[in-house]
Amino acid sequence: MLRFVTMLLLGLPLAAIEPVWLLTFDKVWQLVQDKHWDPEELERNGWTRLKPEYRAKVEQAKSGAEARAYIQEMIQRLKLSHFHISGGEPVEESASFGEGRPPFDVAIIDGRAWIWHTEPGAGVAAGAEILAVEDQPLAPGLQRLGKVRQGAMLLARQRAQVLAKLSGDPGGRVDLTTQVPGSAPQKLTVTLLAPKGQLTRFGFLPPMPISIETKRIGDVGTIAFNLFLDPVRLSPAFEAAVKGCATTCRGFIVDLRGNPGGIGILAMGLAGFFVNQPDQFLGTMVRRDSKLKFTVNPRSVVFRGPLAILIDSSTASTAEIMAGGLQDLGRARIFGSRSMGAALPSVIERLPSGDLFQYPVANYISRNGKALEGEGVTPDQIVNLTPASLAAGDPVLDAALQWIHAQKSVLPSNRR
Amino acid sequence: MLRYSGFMRRRAFFHLTAASLSAAYQKATAPTAASIVDNFVTVTGGPAAYAKIVSEVAEGTVNMAAQNVSGKVRVVKKSGNAYTVIEIPTIGKMEEGVTKGVAWENNQITGARVRSGEEREVHVRNAAIDLDHQWRKYFPKADLVGSESVAGEDCYKVVLTPKSGEPETRYFSKKSGLMLKMTATMPTQMGPMPMESTMGDYRLVQGVKRPFKLGVSAGGQVAEMLFSKYTINGPVPDSAFVLPPEVAGLVPKTAK
Numbered sequence: 116m117l118r119f120v121t122m123l124l125l126g127l128p129l130a131a132i133e134p135v136w137l138l139t140f141d142k143v144w145q146l147v148q149d150k151h152w153d154p155e156e157l158e159r160n161g162w163t164r165l166k167p168e169y170r171a172k173v174e175q176a177k178s179g180a181e182a183r184a185y186i187q188e189m190i191q192r193l194k195l196s197h198f199h200i201s202g203g204e205p206v207e208e209s210a211s212f213g214e215g216r217p218p219f220d221v222a223i224i225d226g227r228a229w230i231w232h233t234e235p236g237a238g239v240a241a242g243a244e245i246l247a248v249e250d251q252p253l254a255p256g257l258q259r260l261g262k263v264r265q266g267a268m269l270l271a272r273q274r275a276q277v278l279a280k281l282s283g284d285p286g287g288r289v290d291l292t293t294q295v296p297g298s299a300p301q302k303l304t305v306t307l308l309a310p311k312g313q314l315t316r317f318g319f320l321p322p323m324p325i326s327i328e329t330k331r332i333g334d335v336g337t338i339a340f341n342l343f344l345d346p347v348r349l350s351p352a353f354e355a356a357v358k359g360c361a362t363t364c365r366g367f368i369v370d371l372r373g374n375p376g377g378i379g380i381l382a383m384g385l386a387g388f389f390v391n392q393p394d395q396f397l398g399t400m401v402r403r404d405s406k407l408k409f410t411v412n413p414r415s416v417v418f419r420g421p422l423a424i425l426i427d428s429s430t431a432s433t434a435e436i437m438a439g440g441l442q443d444l445g446r447a448r449i450f451g452s453r454s455m456g457a458a459l460p461s462v463i464e465r466l467p468s469g470d471l472f473q474y475p476v477a478n479y480i481s482r483n484g485k486a487l488e489g490e491g492v493t494p495d496q497i498v499n500l501t502p503a504s505l506a507a508g509d510p511v512l513d514a515a516l517q518w519i520h521a522q523k524s525v526l527p528s529n530r531r
Numbered sequence: 532m533l534r535y536s537g538f539m540r541r542r543a544f545f546h547l548t549a550a551s552l553s554a555a556y557q558k559a560t561a562p563t564a565a566s567i568v569d570n571f572v573t574v575t576g577g578p579a580a581y582a583k584i585v586s587e588v589a590e591g592t593v594n595m596a597a598q599n600v601s602g603k604v605r606v607v608k609k610s611g612n613a614y615t616v617i618e619i620p621t622i623g624k625m626e627e628g629v630t631k632g633v634a635w636e637n638n639q640i641t642g643a644r645v646r647s648g649e650e651r652e653v654h655v656r657n658a659a660i661d662l663d664h665q666w667r668k669y670f671p672k673a674d675l676v677g678s679e680s681v682a683g684e685d686c687y688k689v690v691l692t693p694k695s696g697e698p699e700t701r702y703f704s705k706k707s708g709l710m711l712k713m714t715a716t717m718p719t720q721m722g723p724m725p726m727e728s729t730m731g732d733y734r735l736v737q738g739v740k741r742p743f744k745l746g747v748s749a750g751g752q753v754a755e756m757l758f759s760k761y762t763i764n765g766p767v768p769d770s771a772f773v774l775p776p777e778v779a780g781l782v783p784k785t786a787k
Binding site: 150315316317318319344345346347349350351378380381383384387400402404405406407408409410412413414415462463464465476477 | 595597598599600620621622623638639640641642643644719720721722723724725750751752777780781
């Protein structure tokens, strides 16, 4: 009798996952099925085959977190950027930023984290390696990422991982172990700063600080911004910077390093401050039902002089579209290192589970006919960073300035 | 009382030929494309009521639920001029219009521009205040191409072909005569863009039924507009259509 009961129990399904997770799985699968720009490519990647395999796994999941992880795993099988499901516990390679930021930036060289772009009073030396944060060595995590990522994407993820460890509440303190090459390791504490810029909200994105910095370096105008969001502030800031350079700048620098993108078509609008010919385009967004050109409308004020754009491995998406497009147009010279190669136009939707699902809906082909996804933008002038060059300043910016000053010293007219 | 005394006797014959008879009957009674569009004008107020329209103003909200983005919308039409403004926090004001034949758009994202060619023609046509009841002026050809269900309602599918440019497909409810959907490939600066509009919540405004709910799907984005205020023949000053300075600077002097 007992054996019979046991057999019955074995025959019964185990505690089933909540139905909402099956609905969530179905929604994710169907959205990709309906919206992927190339159904044949999707099929070649086995999307239909993946459905029963992963639905069964989600059905057997013992928690929402496990179900979410299976769904993540399924979409990762497509090996495309811009897929993300929020709501889960942060995984090792995802960046979970606190609001406070360190008083410096991080560069990854040979899989190691280095300090540069230090702010006044930072109390740390540019060109020093960060060995540990809160006594936790960085090396193991960075090495693990190296096993699953490569190229610019690896560098970007490693940098994001380190910056995540260095974030927290503004005013909070973080203990570091650093080492200047040739010196002994040193323990020190840094105080986290408030985020740069003004908080903005857009759609399902969390509130994010938008930082826009414009300045003049001698007779060169520069603008650096961290996201392609908040056009209400960003477009006028561009306009003011370009106007300010009207007839007095030898050149202009747009710093897109660390910029992960944002609203795609904003690349078209900002490019319009540097292109004075109508009917130009940066590239093409290829959807299932249409091919849409990212056209550039010349603004009422256009800077016509030498234009340099700075990029790095954390430059992604809309930032790559702008940099790559202006490069293809022959309008800008690009400096730095290869960009991330994550340039698929995407949208974010709420799932039945309450999670947010970001998924790509189009491919993006550069003006020269190259898909940016997985490839990124290759600088015209690659600037390799070294600990010594980080200590000396900003070698990428210096290269751009040098190029601008080598151009014809004719002050540009800015009117169309 | 049966109209035909031989009906019962001819029952067997009727069964045998039911399919062909039914088809023949449908052919004989199927409305024409023109009558369907005319019927829409009739059920929404009639030509006389339409002829009185001088201006229209609709105000409400725009909501892109899938993206969690919402804002305000205002649409103004008068004497061939049109102005639409959508305001979304952190995105800003997105304006477009037709002013004395100049079709334009202006926003903080992509800047200002003047539309030309086929794109301009479509916007100028859509700005016409008599577009609905004088539709023959704008669409010389109308074809009934079949039936299709829209939101569970059986609709006539009518293709309207303009003098130049791409045709529009309109879906009219067989039951109510109201237009419930329209699809077209819109000429845009970025290239031809498939677009779908849905209409609902028709309400009577100054003797004309207008949709208070408008769904728009284009370029992968879906937006729903809900109008809370709709005014016909209210005062609309000419200043409502003045070109923004960013656009005015782009218009050749001869075109202004």
